[in-house]
Amino acid sequence: MEIKENKNNLRNNIIKKTKGELFKCFNCGTCSAGCPVSQISNFNPRKLLRKIILGINLDEDISACVSCYTCNARCPNGINIPKIIDVLKIKYNLEGVENRGSIFNKSFLSTVEKNGRLYEVGMLLKYKMKSGNLLQDVEFGLPLILKGRMGIFPHKSKNAKAAKEIFRKVREIDERG
Ligand code: SF4
Numbered sequence: 001m002e003i004k005e006n007k008n009n010l011r012n013n014i015i016k017k018t019k020g021e022l023f024k025c026f027n028c029g030t031c032s033a034g035c036p037v038s039q040i041s042n043f044n045p046r047k048l049l050r051k052i053i054l055g056i057n058l059d060e061d062i063s064a065c066v067s068c069y070t071c072n073a074r075c076p077n078g079i080n081i082p083k084i085i086d087v088l089k090i091k092y093n094l095e096g097v098e099n100r101g102s103i104f105n106k107s108f109l110s111t112v113e114k115n116g117r118l119y120e121v122g123m124l125l126k127y128k129m130k131s132g133n134l135l136q137d138v139e140f141g142l143p144l145i146l147k148g149r150m151g152i153f154p155h156k157s158k159n160a161k162a163a164k165e166i167f168r169k170v171r172e173i174d175e176r177g
């Protein structure tokens with residue numbers, strides 16, 4: 001997927017949200033060498049950073065990043081690449097472009113926001129309905145439910161209100177930019 005429009009806005013947005021961290025990159029490639037997704041696809045965090053710095057159109061599948069933070073842990077400059085990728089993921093979502101990664105994230109977070117903890121069955125149903133994969137992997141899910149490893153009904157955390165408040169505050173901070 002290519003982001004062509006408002007390249008400068010996007011670049012400025014990333015610079016602002018990450019306090020210009022990406023300019024510390026000296027292009028050593030340690031992040032890509034450790035990235036598990038780079039091992040199995042052409043997704044490459046070093047190249048991604050370079051393209052952002054140079055203002056080149058992005059055509060990477062950002063959703064491939066699994067936010068494992070290996071790149072961040074290994075980067076000699078401690079650059080928070082997953083945070084930069086998060087800004088891009090949010091950008092995709094704001095433009096209404098949804099991919100399986102963003103659908104999964106939203107489904108996960110919406111159950112945490114509602115219940116103060118993860119509700120696996122609810123999350124999976126939301127994800128499956130939105131991604132159109134309703135029956136895929138059903139053979140793995142059903143035994144987990146039948147063996148009681150996943151509850152059919154949600155269990156609200158006693159701190160559900162506090163969790164909701166955290167989500168509200170994060171949205172508020174995000175809107176402020
Ligand atoms: S956080 Fe994303 S970019 Fe960084 S190592 Fe993990 S998958 Fe790769």
Ligand code: SF4
Pocket residue numbers: 024025026027028029030031032045046049074075076077078079081
């Ligand atoms: S490891 Fe850090 S400095 Fe090296 S290319 Fe990746 S982001 Fe840049």
